[in-house]
Amino acid sequence: xxxxxxxxxxxxxxxxxxxxxxxxxxxAAFWVAQRVAHVNMLDVMVYRAEAETLRxxxxxxxxxxxxxxxxxxxxxxxxxxxxxxxxxxxxxxxTLSTAGNLLLVLALVRLSLQLVRPALAAPGRRxxxxxxxxxxxxxxxxxxxxxxxxRYGQINLLVAVAVLxxxxxxxxxxxxxxxxxxxxxxxxxxxxFVVLLLVxxxxxxxxxxxxxxxxxxxxxxxxxxxATTLAMVVALPTDSRTFWTRTLFETGRVGxxxxxxxxxxxGVLARLMHTDAPGLWWLAAAVLLGGxxxxxxxxxxxxxxxxxxxxxxxxTALMVSPISWSHHWVWCVxxxxxxxxxxxxxxLTTGAVALAFASFALWWVPHDPGRPELDQNAGQxxxxxxxxxxxxxxxxxxxLAVWRTRRPEAPEELREAxxxxxxxxxxxx
Numbered sequence: 001x002x003x004x005x006x007x008x009x010x011x012x013x014x015x016x017x018x019x020x021x022x023x024x025x026x027x028a029a030f031w032v033a034q035r036v037a038h039v040n041m042l043d044v045m046v047y048r049a050e051a052e053t054l055r056x057x058x059x060x061x062x063x064x065x066x067x068x069x070x071x072x073x074x075x076x077x078x079x080x081x082x083x084x085x086x087x088x089x090x091x092x093x094x095t096l097s098t099a100g101n102l103l104l105v106l107a108l109v110r111l112s113l114q115l116v117r118p119a120l121a122a123p124g125r126r127x128x129x130x131x132x133x134x135x136x137x138x139x140x141x142x143x144x145x146x147x148x149x150x151r152y153g154q155i156n157l158l159v160a161v162a163v164l165x166x167x168x169x170x171x172x173x174x175x176x177x178x179x180x181x182x183x184x185x186x187x188x189x190x191x192x193f194v195v196l197l198l199v200x201x202x203x204x205x206x207x208x209x210x211x212x213x214x215x216x217x218x219x220x221x222x223x224x225x226x227a228t229t230l231a232m233v234v235a236l237p238t239d240s241r242t243f244w245t246r247t248l249f250e251t252g253r254v255g256x257x258x259x260x261x262x263x264x265x266x267g268v269l270a271r272l273m274h275t276d277a278p279g280l281w282w283l284a285a286a287v288l289l290g291g292x293x294x295x296x297x298x299x300x301x302x303x304x305x306x307x308x309x310x311x312x313x314x315x316t317a318l319m320v321s322p323i324s325w326s327h328h329w330v331w332c333v334x335x336x337x338x339x340x341x342x343x344x345x346x347x348l349t350t351g352a353v354a355l356a357f358a359s360f361a362l363w364w365v366p367h368d369p370g371r372p373e374l375d376q377n378a379g380q381x382x383x384x385x386x387x388x389x390x391x392x393x394x395x396x397x398x399x400l401a402v403w404r405t406r407r408p409e410a411p412e413e414l415r416e417a418x419x420x421x422x423x424x425x426x427x428x429x
Contacts, residue, residue: 016127019134026138027102034098034150044085044097044153046070051082060239061247073247073254076232076239077185097153104157105146105333109137111164112334116307116341121168140333143357148327156330159183160314163190164334166217167310177217181224188248192317194221195294196309200301207302214301251322252276258373260362263387264324265289271381274374286320293319293395296402311338312398315391329387332357335394356390 049065050072060072060079072079085093110133114121120129140146149156162179169176180197183190201215233240247253255262257278258270265285269278293316301309314331318324336354343349365380366372376384 016131016134019131019138023106023134023138026141030102030141030147030150031098034147037151039151041094041097041151041153042066042068042070043155044093045090046072047078047082047153047155048085048090048093050074050079051084051086054079054083054236055086059242060236061242071253074186075188075229075243076236077228078187079239080232080235081186094153098150101150101153101157102141104161105141106133106137107161108157108164108330108333109133109140109337111161111168112337114168115164115310115334116338118168136333136337140336143332143354144360144362145327145329145332145357148325149330152327154327155186156328159187159190160330160333163193163314164310166193166221167306171213174220176213177220177222178224180217180221182228184221184225185228189317189321191225192294193310193313194218194225196297196301196313197221199294200298200309203298203302254323255325256371256373257322258371260365260367260373260384261325262323263318263326263329263362263385264321265319265388266322267324268381268385268388271373271376271384274376276371276374282322289392289395290316290320292399296395296399299402307334307338308342308398311335312395315394319388319391326362326387329357332387339394353390353394356386359386361386 046065049063050060053060053063053072060076063072064070088096110129113129113132113136119125120132145156148154162183164179166176166179177197180190180193184194197214197218201212201218204212204214229240251257256270256276257266258274258276259267260271261267262270266278266282269282269285270276273281293312297309297312297316300306300312311331311334315335318328318331321328332353336350336357339353340346340350361383362385365376365384373384382389
Protein backbone atom coordinates (compact mmCIF):
# COMPACT_ATOMS: atom_id res chain seq x y z
CA UNK A 1 0.00 0.00 0.00
CA UNK A 2 1.31 3.45 -0.87
CA UNK A 3 2.32 5.54 2.16
CA UNK A 4 0.03 8.31 0.94
CA UNK A 5 -3.00 6.05 0.56
CA UNK A 6 -5.41 6.10 3.49
CA UNK A 7 -5.85 2.85 5.37
CA UNK A 8 -9.26 1.18 5.13
CA UNK A 9 -9.95 1.90 8.80
CA UNK A 10 -9.31 5.60 8.26
CA UNK A 11 -11.09 5.90 4.91
CA UNK A 12 -14.22 4.01 5.90
CA UNK A 13 -15.90 6.73 8.04
CA UNK A 14 -15.78 9.41 5.36
CA UNK A 15 -18.71 8.15 3.23
CA UNK A 16 -20.87 8.13 6.38
CA UNK A 17 -19.69 11.61 7.35
CA UNK A 18 -20.41 12.92 3.84
CA UNK A 19 -23.91 11.43 3.95
CA UNK A 20 -24.55 12.95 7.40
CA UNK A 21 -23.38 16.41 6.31
CA UNK A 22 -25.47 16.26 3.13
CA UNK A 23 -28.57 15.20 5.08
CA UNK A 24 -28.01 17.92 7.68
CA UNK A 25 -27.70 20.58 4.96
CA UNK A 26 -30.84 19.28 3.22
CA UNK A 27 -32.82 19.28 6.47
CA ALA A 28 -31.60 22.78 7.36
CA ALA A 29 -32.58 24.06 3.91
CA PHE A 30 -35.96 22.37 4.31
CA TRP A 31 -36.48 24.05 7.69
CA VAL A 32 -35.61 27.47 6.22
CA ALA A 33 -37.88 26.88 3.21
CA GLN A 34 -40.80 26.05 5.51
CA ARG A 35 -40.21 29.22 7.52
CA VAL A 36 -39.99 31.31 4.35
CA ALA A 37 -43.25 29.74 3.17
CA HIS A 38 -44.87 30.80 6.48
CA VAL A 39 -46.31 27.35 7.16
CA ASN A 40 -49.16 27.53 9.66
CA MET A 41 -48.83 24.05 11.21
CA LEU A 42 -52.61 24.04 11.48
CA ASP A 43 -53.08 20.41 12.49
CA VAL A 44 -50.68 20.46 15.41
CA MET A 45 -52.63 23.45 16.73
CA VAL A 46 -55.80 21.33 16.51
CA TYR A 47 -54.03 18.49 18.35
CA ARG A 48 -53.06 20.91 21.10
CA ALA A 49 -56.65 22.18 21.34
CA GLU A 50 -57.90 18.60 21.65
CA ALA A 51 -55.51 17.95 24.54
CA GLU A 52 -56.48 21.22 26.22
CA THR A 53 -60.16 20.31 25.90
CA LEU A 54 -59.42 16.94 27.48
CA ARG A 55 -57.57 18.56 30.39
CA UNK A 56 -60.45 20.98 30.91
CA UNK A 57 -63.01 18.16 30.89
CA UNK A 58 -64.79 19.50 27.81
CA UNK A 59 -66.58 17.72 24.99
CA UNK A 60 -63.90 16.54 22.56
CA UNK A 61 -66.24 16.25 19.59
CA UNK A 62 -67.94 19.60 20.13
CA UNK A 63 -64.56 21.35 20.12
CA UNK A 64 -63.59 23.64 17.24
CA UNK A 65 -60.09 25.02 16.81
CA UNK A 66 -58.11 27.52 14.70
CA UNK A 67 -59.47 30.01 12.20
CA UNK A 68 -60.49 27.08 9.98
CA UNK A 69 -62.96 25.92 12.66
CA UNK A 70 -61.58 22.37 12.60
CA UNK A 71 -63.06 19.56 14.68
CA UNK A 72 -61.58 16.43 16.24
CA UNK A 73 -61.86 13.40 13.95
CA UNK A 74 -59.70 10.79 15.73
CA UNK A 75 -60.72 8.34 18.49
CA UNK A 76 -60.44 9.65 22.08
CA UNK A 77 -57.06 7.94 22.61
CA UNK A 78 -55.50 10.48 20.24
CA UNK A 79 -56.32 13.33 22.63
CA UNK A 80 -54.48 11.48 25.40
CA UNK A 81 -51.50 11.02 23.08
CA UNK A 82 -51.46 14.78 22.41
CA UNK A 83 -51.38 15.81 26.08
CA UNK A 84 -47.60 16.54 26.07
CA UNK A 85 -48.26 19.30 23.50
CA UNK A 86 -49.88 21.37 26.26
CA UNK A 87 -46.75 21.34 28.43
CA UNK A 88 -44.85 23.89 26.31
CA UNK A 89 -45.65 27.18 24.62
CA UNK A 90 -46.89 27.34 21.03
CA UNK A 91 -43.60 28.54 19.43
CA UNK A 92 -41.60 25.80 21.15
CA UNK A 93 -44.28 23.22 20.31
CA UNK A 94 -44.01 24.10 16.62
CA THR A 95 -40.22 23.85 16.73
CA LEU A 96 -40.33 20.50 18.50
CA SER A 97 -42.96 19.22 16.07
CA THR A 98 -40.77 20.08 13.07
CA ALA A 99 -37.64 18.62 14.66
CA GLY A 100 -39.50 15.48 15.70
CA ASN A 101 -40.93 14.96 12.24
CA LEU A 102 -37.50 15.36 10.63
CA LEU A 103 -36.19 12.65 12.96
CA LEU A 104 -39.17 10.52 11.95
CA VAL A 105 -38.18 10.96 8.29
CA LEU A 106 -34.87 9.30 9.19
CA ALA A 107 -36.68 6.55 11.08
CA LEU A 108 -39.10 5.97 8.19
CA VAL A 109 -36.26 5.64 5.67
CA ARG A 110 -34.22 3.37 7.94
CA LEU A 111 -37.13 1.03 8.66
CA SER A 112 -38.12 1.01 4.98
CA LEU A 113 -34.60 -0.06 4.04
CA GLN A 114 -34.70 -2.79 6.68
CA LEU A 115 -38.06 -3.97 5.36
CA VAL A 116 -36.82 -4.17 1.76
CA ARG A 117 -33.24 -5.28 2.49
CA PRO A 118 -33.22 -7.14 5.85
CA ALA A 119 -29.53 -8.00 5.43
CA LEU A 120 -28.68 -4.32 5.95
CA ALA A 121 -29.71 -4.69 9.61
CA ALA A 122 -26.92 -7.22 10.24
CA PRO A 123 -24.32 -5.94 12.76
CA GLY A 124 -21.61 -5.78 10.11
CA ARG A 125 -23.78 -3.70 7.77
CA ARG A 126 -24.97 -0.98 10.15
CA UNK A 127 -22.68 1.68 8.63
CA UNK A 128 -24.06 0.87 5.18
CA UNK A 129 -27.60 1.08 6.53
CA UNK A 130 -27.06 4.49 8.12
CA UNK A 131 -25.19 5.87 5.13
CA UNK A 132 -27.98 4.86 2.77
CA UNK A 133 -30.58 6.17 5.21
CA UNK A 134 -28.98 9.60 5.34
CA UNK A 135 -28.64 9.90 1.56
CA UNK A 136 -32.22 8.81 0.91
CA UNK A 137 -33.66 11.00 3.70
CA UNK A 138 -31.86 14.05 2.29
CA UNK A 139 -33.86 13.59 -0.93
CA UNK A 140 -37.29 12.30 0.13
CA UNK A 141 -37.81 15.06 2.68
CA UNK A 142 -38.63 17.31 -0.30
CA UNK A 143 -41.47 15.17 -1.70
CA UNK A 144 -44.97 16.63 -1.42
CA UNK A 145 -46.41 14.22 1.19
CA UNK A 146 -43.49 14.81 3.57
CA UNK A 147 -43.43 18.56 2.94
CA UNK A 148 -47.17 18.83 3.61
CA UNK A 149 -46.96 16.63 6.70
CA UNK A 150 -44.45 19.04 8.24
CA ARG A 151 -46.36 22.04 6.91
CA TYR A 152 -49.40 21.04 8.95
CA GLY A 153 -47.56 19.34 11.84
CA GLN A 154 -49.34 16.07 11.04
CA ILE A 155 -48.74 12.63 12.63
CA ASN A 156 -48.51 10.58 9.43
CA LEU A 157 -44.80 9.87 9.81
CA LEU A 158 -45.34 8.65 13.37
CA VAL A 159 -48.10 6.27 12.25
CA ALA A 160 -46.01 4.87 9.37
CA VAL A 161 -42.96 4.39 11.63
CA ALA A 162 -45.08 2.58 14.24
CA VAL A 163 -46.35 0.15 11.60
CA LEU A 164 -42.94 -0.45 10.01
CA UNK A 165 -41.38 -0.95 13.44
CA UNK A 166 -43.61 -4.00 13.87
CA UNK A 167 -42.79 -5.44 10.45
CA UNK A 168 -39.04 -5.12 10.99
CA UNK A 169 -38.84 -6.84 14.40
CA UNK A 170 -36.82 -10.01 14.67
CA UNK A 171 -38.81 -13.21 14.34
CA UNK A 172 -40.42 -14.20 17.61
CA UNK A 173 -40.36 -10.69 19.09
CA UNK A 174 -43.03 -10.35 21.76
CA UNK A 175 -43.42 -6.65 20.92
CA UNK A 176 -44.38 -7.12 17.26
CA UNK A 177 -47.95 -5.84 16.90
CA UNK A 178 -47.67 -3.10 19.52
CA UNK A 179 -47.07 -0.36 16.93
CA UNK A 180 -49.92 -1.42 14.65
CA UNK A 181 -52.32 -1.74 17.58
CA UNK A 182 -51.53 1.74 18.89
CA UNK A 183 -51.57 3.26 15.39
CA UNK A 184 -55.02 1.76 14.78
CA UNK A 185 -56.24 3.12 18.11
CA UNK A 186 -55.23 6.58 16.90
CA UNK A 187 -56.22 6.57 13.23
CA UNK A 188 -58.17 3.34 12.43
CA UNK A 189 -56.90 2.93 8.84
CA UNK A 190 -53.79 0.97 9.96
CA UNK A 191 -56.31 -1.71 10.90
CA UNK A 192 -55.99 -3.00 7.33
CA PHE A 193 -52.54 -4.30 8.31
CA VAL A 194 -54.27 -6.48 10.91
CA VAL A 195 -56.37 -7.96 8.09
CA LEU A 196 -53.17 -8.72 6.16
CA LEU A 197 -51.56 -10.30 9.21
CA LEU A 198 -54.60 -12.35 10.14
CA VAL A 199 -55.45 -13.73 6.68
CA UNK A 200 -51.81 -14.46 5.78
CA UNK A 201 -51.29 -16.02 9.19
CA UNK A 202 -54.34 -18.27 8.85
CA UNK A 203 -53.24 -19.41 5.38
CA UNK A 204 -49.76 -20.21 6.68
CA UNK A 205 -51.25 -21.99 9.71
CA UNK A 206 -53.41 -24.08 7.39
CA UNK A 207 -50.35 -24.97 5.33
CA UNK A 208 -47.89 -25.59 8.17
CA UNK A 209 -50.32 -26.57 10.96
CA UNK A 210 -48.56 -24.38 13.49
CA UNK A 211 -48.52 -20.92 15.00
CA UNK A 212 -46.57 -18.36 12.96
CA UNK A 213 -45.32 -14.81 13.44
CA UNK A 214 -48.06 -13.33 11.25
CA UNK A 215 -50.77 -14.71 13.53
CA UNK A 216 -48.88 -13.74 16.69
CA UNK A 217 -48.46 -10.17 15.44
CA UNK A 218 -52.14 -10.01 14.44
CA UNK A 219 -53.26 -11.17 17.89
CA UNK A 220 -50.93 -8.72 19.64
CA UNK A 221 -52.07 -5.79 17.47
CA UNK A 222 -55.73 -6.66 18.02
CA UNK A 223 -55.21 -7.04 21.75
CA UNK A 224 -53.40 -3.70 22.03
CA UNK A 225 -56.11 -1.93 20.02
CA UNK A 226 -58.94 -3.44 22.09
CA ALA A 227 -57.19 -2.80 25.40
CA THR A 228 -56.49 0.83 24.49
CA THR A 229 -60.02 1.41 23.20
CA LEU A 230 -61.63 -0.21 26.26
CA ALA A 231 -59.40 1.85 28.55
CA MET A 232 -60.76 4.96 26.83
CA VAL A 233 -64.32 3.69 27.25
CA VAL A 234 -63.67 3.50 30.99
CA ALA A 235 -61.73 6.78 31.26
CA LEU A 236 -63.73 8.82 28.73
CA PRO A 237 -67.13 7.11 28.41
CA THR A 238 -69.05 10.05 26.92
CA ASP A 239 -66.44 10.90 24.29
CA SER A 240 -66.00 7.23 23.42
CA ARG A 241 -69.73 6.76 22.93
CA THR A 242 -69.89 9.89 20.77
CA PHE A 243 -67.05 8.76 18.55
CA TRP A 244 -68.00 5.11 18.06
CA THR A 245 -71.73 5.73 17.56
CA ARG A 246 -71.75 9.02 15.65
CA THR A 247 -68.49 10.77 14.75
CA LEU A 248 -66.99 7.67 13.11
CA PHE A 249 -69.69 7.77 10.42
CA GLU A 250 -69.55 11.52 9.74
CA THR A 251 -67.07 11.47 6.85
CA GLY A 252 -68.00 15.03 5.88
CA ARG A 253 -66.62 16.16 9.23
CA VAL A 254 -63.09 15.61 7.90
CA GLY A 255 -63.60 17.67 4.73
CA UNK A 256 -65.23 17.67 1.31
CA UNK A 257 -64.58 14.54 -0.75
CA UNK A 258 -63.89 16.48 -3.96
CA UNK A 259 -61.01 18.55 -2.53
CA UNK A 260 -57.86 18.18 -4.62
CA UNK A 261 -55.95 17.22 -1.47
CA UNK A 262 -58.12 14.09 -1.19
CA UNK A 263 -55.98 11.54 -3.03
CA UNK A 264 -58.26 8.54 -2.62
CA UNK A 265 -60.67 6.78 -4.97
CA UNK A 266 -63.47 8.71 -3.32
CA GLY A 267 -61.80 12.02 -4.20
CA VAL A 268 -61.16 10.99 -7.80
CA LEU A 269 -64.77 9.90 -8.30
CA ALA A 270 -66.16 13.00 -6.58
CA ARG A 271 -64.23 15.26 -8.95
CA LEU A 272 -65.06 13.07 -11.96
CA MET A 273 -68.78 13.08 -11.15
CA HIS A 274 -68.83 16.76 -10.00
CA THR A 275 -70.34 15.82 -6.66
CA ASP A 276 -69.23 15.67 -3.04
CA ALA A 277 -70.95 12.29 -2.52
CA PRO A 278 -69.85 9.56 -4.98
CA GLY A 279 -71.78 7.05 -2.85
CA LEU A 280 -72.20 3.55 -4.25
CA TRP A 281 -69.77 4.22 -7.12
CA TRP A 282 -67.00 4.77 -4.57
CA LEU A 283 -68.06 1.71 -2.56
CA ALA A 284 -68.01 -0.52 -5.65
CA ALA A 285 -64.63 0.82 -6.78
CA ALA A 286 -63.16 0.46 -3.29
CA VAL A 287 -64.34 -3.14 -2.96
CA LEU A 288 -63.10 -4.07 -6.43
CA LEU A 289 -59.68 -2.42 -6.26
CA GLY A 290 -59.17 -2.97 -2.54
CA GLY A 291 -60.09 -6.64 -2.73
CA UNK A 292 -57.87 -7.26 -5.74
CA UNK A 293 -54.93 -5.43 -4.19
CA UNK A 294 -55.26 -7.28 -0.89
CA UNK A 295 -55.21 -10.60 -2.75
CA UNK A 296 -51.83 -9.55 -4.17
CA UNK A 297 -50.63 -8.44 -0.74
CA UNK A 298 -51.68 -11.67 0.97
CA UNK A 299 -50.13 -13.75 -1.82
CA UNK A 300 -46.84 -11.89 -1.35
CA UNK A 301 -47.00 -12.40 2.43
CA UNK A 302 -47.59 -16.15 2.12
CA UNK A 303 -44.69 -16.44 -0.33
CA UNK A 304 -42.37 -14.66 2.10
CA UNK A 305 -42.21 -11.23 0.42
CA UNK A 306 -42.99 -9.07 3.40
CA UNK A 307 -41.93 -5.78 1.78
CA UNK A 308 -44.34 -6.12 -1.14
CA UNK A 309 -47.16 -7.21 1.17
CA UNK A 310 -46.70 -4.24 3.51
CA UNK A 311 -46.37 -1.60 0.77
CA UNK A 312 -49.39 -2.88 -1.17
CA UNK A 313 -51.49 -2.91 2.01
CA UNK A 314 -50.44 0.63 2.90
CA UNK A 315 -51.27 1.99 -0.54
CA THR A 316 -54.56 0.06 -0.59
CA ALA A 317 -55.60 1.66 2.70
CA LEU A 318 -54.91 5.08 1.20
CA MET A 319 -56.85 4.29 -1.96
CA VAL A 320 -60.03 2.91 -0.36
CA SER A 321 -60.32 5.35 2.55
CA PRO A 322 -63.10 7.95 2.09
CA ILE A 323 -60.54 10.70 2.72
CA SER A 324 -56.79 10.31 2.15
CA TRP A 325 -55.16 13.72 2.21
CA SER A 326 -51.99 14.08 0.17
CA HIS A 327 -49.89 14.17 3.34
CA HIS A 328 -51.14 10.68 4.25
CA TRP A 329 -49.09 9.41 1.28
CA VAL A 330 -45.78 9.45 3.20
CA TRP A 331 -45.93 5.73 2.35
CA CYS A 332 -44.40 6.81 -0.95
CA VAL A 333 -41.02 6.56 0.85
CA UNK A 334 -41.03 2.75 1.34
CA UNK A 335 -42.75 2.44 -2.05
CA UNK A 336 -39.88 4.23 -3.83
CA UNK A 337 -37.26 2.21 -1.97
CA UNK A 338 -39.05 -1.01 -2.91
CA UNK A 339 -39.30 0.02 -6.57
CA UNK A 340 -35.61 0.88 -6.77
CA UNK A 341 -34.76 -2.50 -5.25
CA UNK A 342 -37.15 -4.65 -7.30
CA UNK A 343 -38.22 -2.94 -10.54
CA UNK A 344 -36.85 -4.27 -13.81
CA UNK A 345 -35.85 -0.78 -14.99
CA UNK A 346 -35.13 0.56 -11.53
CA UNK A 347 -33.92 4.06 -12.36
CA LEU A 348 -36.65 4.70 -14.94
CA THR A 349 -39.54 3.32 -12.89
CA THR A 350 -38.44 4.82 -9.59
CA GLY A 351 -37.69 8.17 -11.24
CA ALA A 352 -41.13 8.36 -12.84
CA VAL A 353 -42.93 7.52 -9.59
CA ALA A 354 -40.68 9.89 -7.62
CA LEU A 355 -41.56 12.66 -10.05
CA ALA A 356 -45.26 12.09 -9.37
CA PHE A 357 -44.74 12.53 -5.61
CA ALA A 358 -42.30 15.44 -5.93
CA SER A 359 -44.16 17.42 -8.59
CA PHE A 360 -46.85 18.99 -6.36
CA ALA A 361 -49.04 18.52 -9.47
CA LEU A 362 -52.26 18.18 -7.46
CA TRP A 363 -51.83 21.78 -6.29
CA TRP A 364 -51.59 23.14 -9.85
CA VAL A 365 -55.39 23.07 -10.17
CA PRO A 366 -57.77 25.70 -8.71
CA HIS A 367 -58.44 25.01 -5.03
CA ASP A 368 -59.97 27.33 -2.48
CA PRO A 369 -62.96 27.47 -0.09
CA GLY A 370 -65.21 28.19 -3.09
CA ARG A 371 -64.89 24.48 -4.02
CA PRO A 372 -63.75 24.91 -7.64
CA GLU A 373 -62.88 21.19 -7.74
CA LEU A 374 -66.55 20.48 -8.44
CA ASP A 375 -66.07 22.02 -11.90
CA GLN A 376 -62.72 20.58 -13.01
CA ASN A 377 -61.99 19.89 -16.65
CA ALA A 378 -60.31 16.70 -17.89
CA GLY A 379 -56.77 18.04 -17.57
CA GLN A 380 -57.35 19.27 -14.04
CA UNK A 381 -58.87 15.92 -13.08
CA UNK A 382 -55.72 14.13 -14.23
CA UNK A 383 -53.48 16.44 -12.22
CA UNK A 384 -55.61 16.15 -9.09
CA UNK A 385 -55.60 12.33 -9.36
CA UNK A 386 -51.83 11.97 -9.63
CA UNK A 387 -51.34 9.68 -6.60
CA UNK A 388 -54.30 7.30 -7.20
CA UNK A 389 -53.41 7.03 -10.90
CA UNK A 390 -49.78 6.25 -10.05
CA UNK A 391 -50.83 3.63 -7.51
CA UNK A 392 -53.33 2.03 -9.89
CA UNK A 393 -50.69 1.79 -12.62
CA UNK A 394 -48.27 0.12 -10.20
CA UNK A 395 -50.94 -2.33 -9.01
CA UNK A 396 -51.75 -3.24 -12.61
CA UNK A 397 -48.07 -3.67 -13.51
CA UNK A 398 -47.45 -5.91 -10.51
CA UNK A 399 -50.59 -7.97 -11.15
CA LEU A 400 -49.51 -8.43 -14.76
CA ALA A 401 -46.05 -9.55 -13.68
CA VAL A 402 -47.58 -12.07 -11.26
CA TRP A 403 -49.90 -13.39 -13.97
CA ARG A 404 -47.08 -13.73 -16.48
CA THR A 405 -44.94 -15.75 -14.08
CA ARG A 406 -47.84 -18.09 -13.22
CA ARG A 407 -48.83 -18.93 -16.81
CA PRO A 408 -48.08 -22.55 -17.73
CA GLU A 409 -46.48 -21.37 -20.98
CA ALA A 410 -44.24 -18.82 -19.21
CA PRO A 411 -40.55 -19.47 -19.90
CA GLU A 412 -38.90 -21.53 -17.17
CA GLU A 413 -36.21 -18.91 -16.65
CA LEU A 414 -38.90 -16.25 -16.06
CA ARG A 415 -40.57 -18.33 -13.37
CA GLU A 416 -37.23 -19.09 -11.74
CA ALA A 417 -36.28 -15.41 -11.77
CA UNK A 418 -39.58 -14.50 -10.14
CA UNK A 419 -39.09 -17.16 -7.48
CA UNK A 420 -35.71 -15.68 -6.63
CA UNK A 421 -36.85 -12.04 -6.63
CA UNK A 422 -39.95 -12.45 -4.49
CA UNK A 423 -38.55 -13.43 -1.08
CA UNK A 424 -37.47 -10.24 0.63
CA UNK A 425 -34.48 -11.80 2.35
CA UNK A 426 -32.56 -12.28 -0.85
CA UNK A 427 -33.54 -9.13 -2.72
CA UNK A 428 -30.38 -7.89 -4.44
CA UNK A 429 -28.19 -9.49 -1.81
